[in-house]
Amino acid sequence: MIDLRLVREHPDLVKASQRTRGADESLVDVLLAADAARREAVRRADDLRAEQKAASQAVKKASPEERPAVLERAKALAAQVKEAEEAQRATDAALREAHLAIPNVVHDDVPPGGEDDAVTLRTVGEVPTYDFPVRDHVEIGELLGAIDMERGAKVSGARFYFLTGPGALLEFALAQLAISRAVAAGFTPVIAPALVRPEPMEGTGFLGAHAEEVYKVERDDLYLVGTSEVPLAGMHMNEVLDLGAQPRRYAGWSSCFRREAGSYGKDTRGLIRVHWFDKVEMFSYCRPEESAAEHxxxxxxxxxxxxxxxxxYRVVDIAAGDLGTSAARKFDIEAWFPSQGTYRELTSASDCATFQARRLNIRYRDEDGKPQTVATLNGTLCAIARTIACLLEVHQRADGSVHVPKALRPWLGGVELLTPGMTLTAAVPPTAA
Known part of the structure; x- marks a missing residue:
């Protein structure tokens, strides 16, 4: 959640952020009113408790003649204190509800507008040309025996799939490559739980406006995560971290689950928009003044x-109206998909500033030893299913084979081409064969 002091001292700045997002700026006034009501309720309860304490002392000192009246006064104050404390609890709840309703304040450099207003910062690499009819990743995957959408739907329903043979090996190879590069960059590898309690899900901003995207296990009051960002953030909730000289960085692997609510009819074919996939996610905790550089x-x-x-690929600066609840700024990397003749999102990186950590009560100690709220950031290193789709399309050959990038070959036994009907043992590292 945003800093309440910021709302009190600079309400116009928060309203401007709401307008830039296309969100309701009147929610800022609702929050200010809830804050004022809560502070008044706290003051009244404190005053009454002080009066009650004085009345209790007066009972001890009262003469026999005065005692009945003093006792009656003490009883009346006790009832008023109970009433005031109940009113305070109600204002606490109202303040929390109003506070949670306001998304993060956007960074000054975030472009205004919505989904179509993202700004391209740079384009890297040449878009390939082909002298044969381009296949999409499903057709290529079926030729290779790598993807089985039909049986995925039979077993689990629409937007599910099997990765088989070389498809399964590609998943393992991408995961190994991503984790090994993350570890080399100083990240701590983490296998993160895919089921979490409500607190980290709410704290990271995935309930509320995004609740329709989330699968919930009602019986156990647990949620299936859409990204390991959620458990990685919840990992340190209610803690004071020792950040040391550098940000604390994790590379989390988990399965991810998304209902894709509201996407009916969009990307129904293949691995682009599915209900389940695996992902390697980077997550950083740092001092707030370091978050832009860490981003x-x-x-x-x-x-x-x-x-x-x-x-x-191309790097795009996401417009304010398309930012998630927690992000103050987000960059997407969109890779080229030949079958669609366009760039599609493959990874993203978000600076959430102190928004998530304030909700989750994650702090660090500054130079004076005083606890301060940390900043959190997240970035997708590899969303595996969609990355496989991209690799199959970009690196396809006329005969149905697929070029294997040099960086992936060590994890695939040195194989340079995935070919229809290939012997799988040729694509396994020699030590594992």
Whole structure:
């Protein structure tokens, strides 16, 4: 959540952020009113408790003649205190509800507008040309025996799939490449739980406006995560971190689950928009003044990874109206998909400033030893299913084979081409064969 002091002292700035997002700026006034009501309720409860304490002392000192009246006064104050404390609890709840309703304040440099107003910052790599009819990744995957959408739907329903043979090996290879590069960059690898309690889901901003995207296990009051950002943020909730000289960085692997509510009819074919996929996610905790620089570092690591995969891409600065609740700024990397003749999102990197950590009560100690709220950032290093789709399309050959980028070959036994009907043992590292 945003800093309440910021709302009190600079309400116009927060309203301007709401307008830039296309959100309701009157929510700022609702929050200010709830804050004032809560502070008044606290003051009244404190005053009454002080009066009650004085009345209790008066009972001890009262003469026999005065005692009945003093006792009656003490009883009346006790009832008023109970009433005032109940009113305070109600204003606490109202304040929290109003506070949670306002998304993060956007960065000054974020472009205004909505989904179509993202600004392209740079384009990297040449868009490939083909002297044969281009296949989409589903057709290529079926030729290779790598993707089975039909049986995925039979077993689990629409937008599910099997990765088989070389498709499964590609998943493992991408995961190994992503984790190994993250570890080399100083990230701590984490296998993160895919089920979390409500607190980290709400704290990271994935309930409320995004609740329709989330799968919930009602019986156990647990949520299936859409990204390991959620458990990685919740990992340190209610803690005071020792940040040391550098940000604390994690590379989390988890399965991810998304209902894709509201996407009926969009990307129904293939691995672009599915209900389940695996992902390697970078997550950073740092001092707030370091978050902008850390954001650029996450983006650079994502670019280096895609360059290693030899795919053309562009970096876009997401417009305010298309930002998630928690993000103050977000960069997407969109890779080229030949079958669609366009760039599609493959990774993203978000600076959430102190928004998530304030909700989750994650702090660090400054130079004076005083607890301060940390900043959190997240960046997708590899969303595996969609990356496989991109690799199959970009690196396709006329005969149905697929070029294997050099960086992936060590994890695929040195194989340079995936070919229809290939012997799988040829694509396994020698130590594992």
């Amino acid at each position: 650029q570092r996450l983006l650079a690591w994502e670019e280096e990874f895609l360059q290693a995969l030899e795919v053309p």
